Amino acid sequence: MNTVNSMSAVELSRQIQKGNISVKEVLNSFLKIAEKYDGILHCYNTVCAETAEKRAGEIQKGIENGRYRGRLAGVPIAIKDNICTKGIATTCSSGILKSFVPFYNASVIESIYNGGMLVTGKLNMDEFAMGSTTQTSATGATKNPWDLNRVAGGSSGGSAAAVAAGLVPLSLGTDTGGSIRQPCSFCGVSGLKPTYSAVSRYGLIAYASSLDQIGPVGRCVEDCAALFELICGPDSKDSTSAKNYHFDFEQAVKGEIKGKKIGIPKEYMSGDINEEVKSAILNAVDVFKSLGASVEYFDLPLSDFATPAYYIIACAEASSNLARFDGVKYGCAAENCGSLDELYVKSRSQGFSMETKRRIMLGNFVLSSGYYEQYYMKALKAQSLISKAFDKAFERFDIILAPVAPATAWGLGEKLDNPVEMYLSDIYTVTVNLAGLPAFAMPCGFDKSGLPVGMQLIGRRFGEAEILSAAKAFESVTEYHKAVPKLVKEGSL
Numbered sequence: 001m002n003t004v005n006s007m008s009a010v011e012l013s014r015q016i017q018k019g020n021i022s023v024k025e026v027l028n029s030f031l032k033i034a035e036k037y038d039g040i041l042h043c044y045n046t047v048c049a050e051t052a053e054k055r056a057g058e059i060q061k062g063i064e065n066g067r068y069r070g071r072l073a074g075v076p077i078a079i080k081d082n083i084c085t086k087g088i089a090t091t092c093s094s095g096i097l098k099s100f101v102p103f104y105n106a107s108v109i110e111s112i113y114n115g116g117m118l119v120t121g122k123l124n125m126d127e128f129a130m131g132s133t134t135q136t137s138a139t140g141a142t143k144n145p146w147d148l149n150r151v152a153g154g155s156s157g158g159s160a161a162a163v164a165a166g167l168v169p170l171s172l173g174t175d176t177g178g179s180i181r182q183p184c185s186f187c188g189v190s191g192l193k194p195t196y197s198a199v200s201r202y203g204l205i206a207y208a209s210s211l212d213q214i215g216p217v218g219r220c221v222e223d224c225a226a227l228f229e230l231i232c233g234p235d236s237k238d239s240t241s242a243k244n245y246h247f248d249f250e251q252a253v254k255g256e257i258k259g260k261k262i263g264i265p266k267e268y269m270s271g272d273i274n275e276e277v278k279s280a281i282l283n284a285v286d287v288f289k290s291l292g293a294s295v296e297y298f299d300l301p302l303s304d305f306a307t308p309a310y311y312i313i314a315c316a317e318a319s320s321n322l323a324r325f326d327g328v329k330y331g332c333a334a335e336n337c338g339s340l341d342e343l344y345v346k347s348r349s350q351g352f353s354m355e356t357k358r359r360i361m362l363g364n365f366v367l368s369s370g371y372y373e374q375y376y377m378k379a380l381k382a383q384s385l386i387s388k389a390f391d392k393a394f395e396r397f398d399i400i401l402a403p404v405a406p407a408t409a410w411g412l413g414e415k416l417d418n419p420v421e422m423y424l425s426d427i428y429t430v431t432v433n434l435a436g437l438p439a440f441a442m443p444c445g446f447d448k449s450g451l452p453v454g455m456q457l458i459g460r461r462f463g464e465a466e467i468l469s470a471a472k473a474f475e476s477v478t479e480y481h482k483a484v485p486k487l488v489k490e491g492s493l
Helices: 009-017 023-041 049-064 107-114 157-164 181-187 221-231 275-290 303-324 340-351 354-367 372-393 419-424 430-435 464-476
Strands: 044-047 076-080 118-123 147-151 170-175 190-193 213-218 261-265 294-298 399-403 439-446 452-458
Touching: 009 023, 009 221, 023 044, 023 049, 023 076, 023 118, 023 157, 044 157, 049 118, 076 157, 107 221, 118 157, 157 170, 157 181, 157 213, 170 190, 170 221, 181 190, 181 439, 181 452, 190 221, 190 464, 213 221, 221 439, 221 464, 261 275, 275 294, 275 399, 275 439, 275 452, 275 464, 303 354, 303 372, 303 419, 303 430, 354 372, 372 430, 399 464, 439 464, 452 464
Parallel strands: 076 118, 076 170, 261 294, 261 399
Antiparallel strands: 044 118, 170 213, 190 213, 190 439, 399 452, 439 452
């Protein structure tokens, strides 16, 4: 990686605004890396080189005349392919939306444009964000830059892998049950799942509306904090967005941890957790203790019910949200249909992957007469109890520390034939979405194969600044966030 591609996003913007480098030079440097490596990694679904180059000139003028002065002005960013971008294909990595080009921007896209950033393209993902590996994508799997035979994680696998490989300094992902944090853990980068309602969902193609959140992916705490600052806040187009939320960037990057009380759920450090993952988490505990924090274990009841409750709720909402993709109003329509019913059936059968069909059918089942009370209502009750359990924990602790996943990245093709096993790998992440809490994932070690291990810091609602500050403290005395995949470092991808 050259100097430009190894700089943090915030530092890149500083150098651009000082006149030491131009916006176009920065853009071309990243586009060159993407051209070199993306044919192997498949992080992008769409690259917008011409559009980005045109905007680079506009931003350069805006910086010079003082219009753009933000922390990320002039910095390239890539967008997960389920966030609407005007004039740029937005496919959700699905065959049914392969020709869909929105006529409007999502609110987060307007925010990053107003901040002087430029979009380089749309990133690969699991179809409709349904998956943990980015292998359900209709365009093909994204590979992990640390090991090309491993998955990048999902559903925001393209977002994490692109940042890890230096194809782009920052990206936007979405997190419904761990879809930012898990791929960040697998790819050795950082990502924030914000408090539910902290970021507008207007223009996000929904998977599960009560759980989805858009969040930043970057190499370090400061970059993620700067991007979150840009996209968070109230939005009149999203009635669920928080009305009075203010994020304190300076507090978030202070690196304060001394005197903080950190809790670790006992249930997360037993059972099926990989010993190397457990060891990395325990090493992180020692770091936090050395920085002046106290660490205790505690019971988090109902965590065993989190995964089934999550999948019942998420699939129920998905079955409703995806009903609009019928071959009439959006996307692709099947040909040679003799009736409207045949058009619906053929378009959805041809357009959706098996994993998406599985979740739609599960959602329809739990919402059907006779099973609504038995499954869906019980899942909602479990969600409420899990949320209360976190509230009780935060009466004792400032931050909760947990692994992101029970193991490091597994091999391409593994677990595809065993969806239940794949669903259970989300055990440490789904509780955060069910409770609507913020969580920051960051690298904290490596296994014996050299694959990254990630931890997450979970905070109170709207406690992003507190968990980011704790993460910054850890980052200031460790080097994990600076590690570059060997294949990238050697230029041998």
